[in-house]
Amino acid sequence: MDHFQYRDGQLFCEDVAVDRIARDLGTPLYLYSKATLVHHYRGLADAFAELDPWVCYSIKSCGNLHLCKTLVEQGAGMDVVSGGEVHRARLAGADLSKCVFAGVGKTDAEIAYALEHGVGVFNIESEPEFENVAAIAQRMGRTARAALRVNPDVADSKTHAKTTTGAKATKFGVDLERAPAFFARYGKHPALKLTAVHIHIGSPIYSAEPYVRALDKVLPMIDDLREAGHTIDLLDIGGGFAADYETGASPNYADYAKDIVPKLRRFKKEGGTIVIEPGRTIAANAGVLVGRVQYVKTGGPKKFVILDTGMNHLIRPTLYNAWQFVWPTSVAPNHTPERRGPDQPMPGLETCDVVGPVCETGDYLAQDRALPPVARGDLVAVFSSGAYGMVMASNYNALPRPAEALVEGDDYRLIRRRETYEDLVGPELEVEPQPVTA
Numbered sequence: 525m526d527h528f529q530y531r532d533g534q535l536f537c538e539d540v541a542v543d544r545i546a547r548d549l550g551t552p553l554y555l556y557s558k559a560t561l562v563h564h565y566r567g568l569a570d571a572f573a574e575l576d577p578w579v580c581y582s583i584k585s586c587g588n589l590h591l592c593k594t595l596v597e598q599g600a601g602m603d604v605v606s607g608g609e610v611h612r613a614r615l616a617g618a619d620l621s622k623c624v625f626a627g628v629g630k631t632d633a634e635i636a637y638a639l640e641h642g643v644g645v646f647n648i649e650s651e652p653e654f655e656n657v658a659a660i661a662q663r664m665g666r667t668a669r670a671a672l673r674v675n676p677d678v679a680d681s682k683t684h685a686k687t688t689t690g691a692k693a694t695k696f697g698v699d700l701e702r703a704p705a706f707f708a709r710y711g712k713h714p715a716l717k718l719t720a721v722h723i724h725i726g727s728p729i730y731s732a733e734p735y736v737r738a739l740d741k742v743l744p745m746i747d748d749l750r751e752a753g754h755t756i757d758l759l760d761i762g763g764g765f766a767a768d769y770e771t772g773a774s775p776n777y778a779d780y781a782k783d784i785v786p787k788l789r790r791f792k793k794e795g796g797t798i799v800i801e802p803g804r805t806i807a808a809n810a811g812v813l814v815g816r817v818q819y820v821k822t823g824g825p826k827k828f829v830i831l832d833t834g835m836n837h838l839i840r841p842t843l844y845n846a847w848q849f850v851w852p853t854s855v856a857p858n859h860t861p862e863r864r865g866p867d868q869p870m871p872g873l874e875t876c877d878v879v880g881p882v883c884e885t886g887d888y889l890a891q892d893r894a895l896p897p898v899a900r901g902d903l904v905a906v907f908s909s910g911a912y913g914m915v916m917a918s919n920y921n922a923l924p925r926p927a928e929a930l931v932e933g934d935d936y937r938l939i940r941r942r943e944t945y946e947d948l949v950g951p952e953l954e955v956e957p958q959p960v961t962a
């Protein structure tokens with residue numbers, strides 16, 4: 525469920541017409557609904573309430589500070605993956621002691637920055653990384669908790685290969701079999717206290733079943749570790765909960781919780797802390813990307829609708845063949861979609877590719893899509909773009925990134941101004957030309 529709905533043929537975000545906002549703020553524009561963001565956060569937190577988990581929102585999915593602040597107000601911690609994301613979490617006012625720092629390639633500077641600001645849990649992905657974080661913590665006179673990220677060798681066959689992380693021979697975590705030796709070697713470190721376990725099997729995971737399969741491997745491993753004398757007081761089950769790209773095609777929160785919560789009941793009862801790291805499921809349906817039709821043209825048998833935005837601002841269709849619902853923001857009443865999905869049983873639709881301005885054939889947002897007729901100047905929305913949208917946008921072709929705006933009820937405000945040409949060249953103009961030596 526989200527708050528992007530058509531009323532009398534006009535797309536509304538909560539109680540504001542999207543066309544009105546686009547007229548005021550221009551396009552391309554990422555537009556978010558606060559009520560949707562909060563609704564998703566609450567829905568997930570409530571479904572897992574019995575476990576009273578830390579809900580560590582995965583900043584990488586959508587990092588705008590104003591949105592992060594909204595989630596912090598709801599009680600969210602943060603899942604961060606870089607120094608820059610620690611910085612965002614700080615500025616959003618998150619309780620850093622309830623933040624988890626993941627990532628296979630943490631640099632010394634990032635580790636020091638996170639320790640300095642009291643990030644609570646380091647999700648450790650390899651032996652050399654443990655040694656490095658521990659040494660830096662010791663040098664700084666800081667302590668932190670470490671969670672060993674194990675690779676349970678579990679995948680969801682529906683997850684795209686590029687975002688499958690829990691299968692063997694991905695770069696993430698250490699193989700399950702190496703966990704006992706890892707704990708034996710590092711389990712007593714005074715500065716980096718290894719008392720936790722982390723998994724994250726991929727994104728999105730389309731049912732509870734792969735989580736259950738992973739937990740069926742990890743929970744016995746935790747029992748063995750405890751038997752060997754180790755304390756395990758935190759279990760982070762990662763993110764991956766799906767979003768509603770197509771109406772009704774993804775499980776709801778109760779579906780996930782029904783199978784996952786019982787698995788974790790004993791761990792919780794024994795005093796353990798559960799962490800979840802949702803990103804997509806909270807942010808995806810809370811945002812749309814709005815672009816304006818520049819031209820409509822034909823090429824061979826194809827019709828192309830060319831927008832002022834494309835793979836430069838939303839790379840998911842190009843990178844993962846991701847399917848996202850695309851529809852004009854203003855349509856005739858008989859072109860109002862009842863659900864978001866590939867089949868739209870309506871008269872008068874025209875099959876087209878919705879493409880961007882970038883000089884690459886792979887620059888498309890939708891291919892072979894049946895759409896109501898559009899003309900130059902019309903607005904088109906790409907739905908479910910809140911997650912992995914703006915955060916993956918680039919300046920390719922020297923195209924500035926979009927503005928971002930947030931709707932709350934019948935009100936809206938800019939939460940990131942549109943980039944300018946000056947923003948594009950500023951970092952180059954700031955430096956003095958350096959002499960080049962042979």
Ligand code: LLP
Nearest residue numbers: 582626724727763764765801802803804912
């Ligand atoms: N935790 C860890 C350690 C992760 O690597 C990720 C996502 C998450 C949590 C959050 O996963 P989520 O709840 O959002 O599924 N760019 C891709 C998705 C990449 C996911 C990367 N890691 C896409 O657009 O589909």
